[in-house]
Amino acid sequence: DLTEESATDMGLMAALEVVAEKLDISGAVCVISIPGDRIAYRNLTVPFKDSKKIRQILPFELEPALPFPVEDTVTDFHTVSDLIREPESRNNTDIIAAAAENTTIKSYIATLELLKIEPETITVSGYAAALCLTRFSNISENCLFMDIDDEDKCSMFIIISGQICLIRSFRISPGAEKTESLCTETERTVAAFEEFFSPASNFQPDEIHITGYGLENFSGFEAEAERILGIPVKRVKLNRDAGAVIRPHPTTVLKTPEQMDNAFALAMCEIEGISGLNFRRGTFAPRRQWAEHKSSFIKTGILALLAAVSIFSMLMIESYSMEKKLAKLDLQINDIFKSTFPEITKIVDPLHQMQVAMQDIKKTAFLPGETGKYMLTVDLLNEISKRVAEKIDVEFTRFVVSADNIQIAGETDTYNSVDDIKNQLAQSEFFKEVTITSTSANAEKEGGNRVRFKLRIDM
Template sequence: MNRKILGIDIRNDTVSAVLLNIGIKSVKLEAFDIVSIPDDKESENTLADALATVVEKIDTNGCICFASFPADLATYRNIKVPFKDKKKIIQILPYELEPTLPFPVETLAIDFHIINTSEDTDHTDLIAAGIEKSAVEHYIDTLASFKIEPEIITISGYSQALCLAKFTNGPEKWLFADIEADRVTLFAVASKKIFLIRSFPIPSNTASAAKSLGINIQQTTAAFSDLFNADFIPEEIRITGPGTVKLNLDKELSDLLEIPVNRIELFRAMDTKIENYAASSFNFPELDNALALALNEDKGIDRLNFHKARFAVNEYLSRHKSSLVKTGILAGVVLFLALLNFTFNFYFMNKKINHLNHQITDIFKTTFPEVTKIVDPLQQMRVKIDEVKKSAFFSSETTKHIRSIDVLNEMSKRIPGKVDVDFTRLVISHENVVVSGITDTFNSADEIKRRIEESELFQKAMITSTTKEKSGNRIRFKLKVVL
């Protein structure tokens, strides 16, 4: 069954959209459009004005949507974590990021891009990215007002960098620059993996922009070496983006860095066959990222996604509605049978409990015939048994007529005040005393045992166990004293 995939690339000054119809064996370009975002200070939502124009030209009904927002809105950090499980990574990521951020981490929507997944290492290198939750909610709400609910919201340029890294031939190490009129997002690629993401402003004229970009490229390659303990000398710089229409950076940048600089057209670079494609009317620099957003879904690429919380449940429900209805009916039948079984069990259990209660009452009457008022036979029987025990034994004396208070007094006198010890349990039986406690060292435990053993009140003292606490600072011990 064919799927309609809509890629929407939202920039600071433009909105680009590409609609693909993807089948099992074919990819068809259905529509595309580029709309400038009005520079109107009086308008409350200029993005909405641009999107209104897009939906007039492109039928978005029934589409699966993937969107991107300006990359400069996000912050990026390279982090190394000591495990590989994605659930664990997302749990600890806020704590890893917090010390490196100048603002509260709670205000960010966070996701990560895994760099390495090698089994030879016990850690994971990743790029963590975060954007203000309020910004994400603004994009989601604005798109939702046009009945567009994207499954993924990522950063501009990232999808195209992924496509180029994974599905095109190129050198081992290279840079991809997504250029806008006043800003560049740079991606460092090695061995078909994105290792670094940097976003920075540039001047609006070609010469100054090339110089600024060159300096940032040099800083990025130096950062790569520091982070990964490996030299990064790019063999090629690939450029695209709306800014390349006005800024002719190719020659200036190549002469400055002495590295080949090439403009990239995603369609040709990937060698993907797309029906209804007309190269003459398709504006590569401004549409390539929207195209990459849609193609990434076709290729099944995992990517940064800042939209995992808002519409994930609704999208899942709409996609799997029929299956969920069938599952719900089956679950309802199972629940009904379980409830019926519970009702029968409850009835027979009550019947059994009543029978046992009658038996308990009969036993109590037989054992204690002098009791005429019976309220709670089980509790009354316990009280009677305790009374019998108290009449036979004296809790304050042992069988050798050594009082508990004397045992405590003797131990207190024998143990010097300088010994650091906390007693946690004392059990006095007919023949011995078992003492549990916590002290500072094994020697202290031996000293306590020796001191108690010297008493004429006790026959013998033995340390039955000593264990070191996990903190490593205290010793738990158990001492048995024969009376």
């Protein structure tokens, strides 16, 4: 006897063989969803928002609630919107944690590998359709989404403000009371959600959206569910809402929208870059084989090598050209140096030697002070002119500047004026000491008696 799991694997293998036979799947991207009853879900609240930290603690948070050992699982999570929490609780992060047994994921990957297919994404049945419903369809603020498969299994999603806030998978009781059983599970799901997010959430769905292969087994489901729950029930048509046109293969038997929604949603999530739950993590992360892209890598390597050789050649040519220009400039510098400083015969570093020679020339035009700074002679004359008051009748006849002092000779009207000149010059910060070296009357000067004087100013 075949178990349900082995029968499913055989059916999947047979279906894939038909697809591979009729279509060229080389280079195609594969995304799959697995039945929701193979996954354990838990709504959790964690005290931080960083995704890496959440992934690190996820197994420890899930361990007490899992029906199988956490070390034998692969986990992922979906972040729940902050809108359903009280403002003071929004520093935490609400997530929907999902865990699948390693053996489950491994069996699907192994089946696909037999046909050399490596899936990029392994997610949950109905999850991609729920994401596309929030993205492309015009839905109410609060709603429920159900994906009903043909084995009396249902995945239910609570959606608030376009965000998935809860996922639950369960089996529907067989028999004539399927609709009533499904409605009972719906009421339980809503009650559990309200209890988890109490008191922030008072969730009541405005409408229910349904899809899935299993709807063929429910006769008059919409009307009966509306009667029991008092909530409008609508069938989803994702391809219409997304504005897509599906062109089937000539050998394909056309399906109803409910039968196509999940496959269409998986393709749309891949095309639109809509990310979410994906169990291809950890040991099951996709591995790119060298052989798969060997020819592309070789071609890229050859092109990179040619580009490197070309760049290196250009650099060598530019370097040689630059060296020639530098040699020419060095000759010009040497010629200018020789013509400017013919007394210097030994040239080692013309730039440095020229700077030193220029400094020596500048020093001859300056007077040194105690601080090691130098003053121009014209600045000394300006300082003396500013210090001597305009009302003093004075005429300077001699001005001699040496390294240590200044000798000044001149004539003025009175001896008091000589003292005033001496005192005024002594106030300058540039002069250390001002001394009157001699004074004498000059009666021979035309216009009356004048006083000759000599001053010595120490720097």
